[in-house]
Structures are given as C-alpha cells and as structure tokens.
Amino acid sequence: MSLMPYAFGGLAAVVLLGSFFAASSQNLVRSVLWLGAALIGTAGLFALLNAPFLAGIQLILYTGGIITLMLFGVMLTDREHAVTRQNPSLNPLAALMVAGTFFALLATAIMNTELPVHMKDLNGGTQAVGFNLLQEHLLAFEALSFLLLAAMVGAIVLARRRDAE
Amino acid sequence: MIPTLQSYLLLGSGIFCLGLFAALSRRNAVGLLVGIELMANGVNLNLVAFSRFTGLVDYQVFALFSIALTVAEVVVGLAIVILIFRHHRSIDTDLVSEFEG
Numbered sequence: 001m002s003l004m005p006y007a008f009g010g011l012a013a014v015v016l017l018g019s020f021f022a023a024s025s026q027n028l029v030r031s032v033l034w035l036g037a038a039l040i041g042t043a044g045l046f047a048l049l050n051a052p053f054l055a056g057i058q059l060i061l062y063t064g065g066i067i068t069l070m071l072f073g074v075m076l077t078d079r080e081h082a083v084t085r086q087n088p089s090l091n092p093l094a095a096l097m098v099a100g101t102f103f104a105l106l107a108t109a110i111m112n113t114e115l116p117v118h119m120k121d122l123n124g125g126t127q128a129v130g131f132n133l134l135q136e137h138l139l140a141f142e143a144l145s146f147l148l149l150a151a152m153v154g155a156i157v158l159a160r161r162r163d164a165e
Numbered sequence: 166m167i168p169t170l171q172s173y174l175l176l177g178s179g180i181f182c183l184g185l186f187a188a189l190s191r192r193n194a195v196g197l198l199v200g201i202e203l204m205a206n207g208v209n210l211n212l213v214a215f216s217r218f219t220g221l222v223d224y225q226v227f228a229l230f231s232i233a234l235t236v237a238e239v240v241v242g243l244a245i246v247i248l249i250f251r252h253h254r255s256i257d258t259d260l261v262s263e264f265e266g
Contacts (some may be wrong), residue, residue, distance in 0.1 A: 008168040012176050015210075019180045019203050023187035028196060035199050038180070042206055049173075049217040051225055054232075058209075061236055066202065073195050073243045077250040095189035103182035107175060115170045120220025128222045129229070137226055144233055151237035158244035 007048055014041035028074045036067040053126040173214035181207030194246045198239060205235040 018038030025031040039062040046055035122128050133141055184203025191197045209228045216224035 004167055019183040022199055023183045031199055046213050049213050051213050066239055092190045095186050099182040099186035106178040110174045116218045119217055122222055129225050132222045132226050148237055151241050155240045155244035159247045
C-alpha cells in the first residue's frame, strides 16, 4: 500500500509524457509509438485501480492491435513524407488555446465537486464484471458484437481495390 | 498519501486535452486518429477511477464498451484514410475539403 503513490506518480508521468509527445511529435511514426507508451501506462493505471481485466484488454487490444494498425496506416499512406519530412501543424496556437481553456474548465469543475474520498472494493472483481456484462448489459453486448461485425465489413468494403473487379 | 479520485480525474482530463490539441492541430489524418485515441483513453481512465471509488462494476463494463467502440472506430477511420489516399495521393486534411456538407 505504501508504494501506491510512487506507482501512481511514475505511471502518471509515463502517460502524460507519452500523450504530450504523441500530440506534439513532428514524426508520425514516433507519434504513434509515443501513443503506445501512453496506452501501456494507462494499462498500468487500470491495474493499480484494481481492474486487471481491463488492464489486460487494454494491453491486448490497444498496444497489440491498434498501434500495429496505425503504423500500417502511416506507412501505407504517406510514402516517405511522414517518416522523413516534417508534419507541420494546422494552427497550433488556436488549438492550444481551445485545449487549455477546456482543461481549465474541467479542472475547476473537478476541484469544486464533492467526490467520494475512500476507495470501495468491488464484490467479486473480474467475476463481477463478467456477470454484469452478460446479465444486466446483455443487449448492449449483443449490439456491440453486431457493431463490430458491421465495422469489419465496412472496413473491408471501403479499403478494397475497385480496379480488381 | 494514497492518490485521490481528484488526481485520477485531473490526469484523465489532462490526457483528454492533449488528445484534443492533437486532433485540432494535426494536418495528417492519421495524426488526427492518434488524437482521438488519446481522448478516448482519458475518458476510459476516468471511468475506471470512478469504478474504484464508488465500488460499482457498471463503470468498468462501460469502459469495456468504450474500448471496443474506439477500436471499431479506428478500423473504419483507417479504411477511410486509405481510401482518401488512393483518390488524392495524400491524406492532408486541408486537401480533402470536398467532404464539406
């Protein structure tokens, strides 16, 4: 228990640095890899928050699947530009102002809201997640599986070569 | 000192706003998707933190749905990016203004 603040501090630093460089790096491949660092750090935070199932899902889906897919996307679409040449931003100052204002808004809202102070243990942990998913949220679960099928078919139809017909 | 819910929420908002910055300022469509990923990640962190501090399992299930939705979105997004690249030989979001409603 005494190590928890250090673990939180370290993981928070990893996540924030990863997000910062993912948002600001001029090299797209590096940006995607920094995103991977941020996502792995978030998986660690999930584990710290007693959600081992979500930590595993996060690692498998995001860092295993999404990062690979995005690297493919970068390398397929940008010939050498993204890797060798710089990617100038659109209007960084305006974007910074919008993001900064929104963060200030959120921070004041968080600091002025009365939030639960003590942690409460889940009854059952991962088992409870499974029961909840397949009992109370069964309809949403089925809808989600249908959505994943639709996304898969849609992606194949969109990315298919038309001239092959 | 054990990290409070506030610190988790602030961290989540920080990630969300960095993602917002990336999504607003990137000229490359894949960079835009990276920003959207970061935003979704901040939201998921908030959800799991709420689950830990309220003892309710529904937040974790919701985070699970959110993760799956983001994955589906990235898959379709990348397919669209590849399609645009095939048409324009570029994925500069400035050039692709014909999608305006």
